[in-house]
Amino acid sequence: MTEPPSAAESAVTPALGPWREVRSGVFVAVAEPESVNLGLIVGSRRSLLVDTGSSPAQGRTLRASVGAVTDRPLTAVVITHWHFDHAFGLAAFAELSRIAHESVRSRLLSAEAAAEAQRLGVNPHELGQPNVELAVATALDLGDRRVEIAHLGRGHSDGDLVVVVPDADMLFAGDLLESAGPPSFGSDSVPDEWPATLDAVIGLMTAATLAVPGHGEPVGREFVFEQRGWIAAHAAEERTPPGPTLPLV
Secondary structure, three states: OOOOOOOOHHHOOOEEOOOEEEEOOEEEEEEEOOOEEEEEEEOOOOEEEEOOOOOHHHHHHHHHHHOOOOOOOEEEEEOOOOOHHHHOOHHHHOOOEEEEEOOHHHHHOOHHHHHHHHHHOOOHHHOOOOOEEEOOEEEEEOOOOEEEEEOOOOOOOOOOOEEEEHHHOEEEEEEEEEOOOOOOOOOOOOOOOHHHHHHHHHHOOOOOOEEEEEEOOOEOHHHHHHHHHHHHHHHHHHHOOOOOOOOOO
16 A cells, blocks of 8 residues: 555645547546546446545546546446545445445444544544445446456455456556556555465456556556566565574684
């Protein structure tokens, strides 16, 4: 999880960068202050958002921005995991389908989420909740475009979702992947299982697939292989007890 901002940092006004088209009908915008990638997937009849930003206010800005990109009605949002920079804008989408892993509701109602909201200057009671919860997978028809949403396993959190756009040969991985820096390990991360979850992500990719990480530029399959190895090495280090020390002679 991205570290919550300090009191001084929380005074920074959140901002939303412009939408840019990375594949046909699939757009990415960067939300500050956490530089988180948000997605917009447009079909012939409907559109779908991936993640919602760091606050209800940023969620409202995000929602308003969709009209500048497409006239297809926004019908659903997907939360890739519960962390504040991805999920705290959820309240701005109250009447839409709000899709998340089944663990997300309790996480957003936790004392940890309330503390993060307070650090951000957000009323914890204003945080939205998902209304469509999944354990494994579901799919949405946007009109001539099918979007698949799956929980491939635990890793960065216990409720990571991957959003796949097969006809565009791309996917959104949330913070299972990060190209802006090393992957972030929090108290809810599962390092021992994370590599296997990335193996499942790699299994969805071809040499041409584009993966949008939670933070940083989109990446290809080779990058995912490398980051999977780095995470596996980190998990092995965490499991290895310190060895005996030899006395100096």
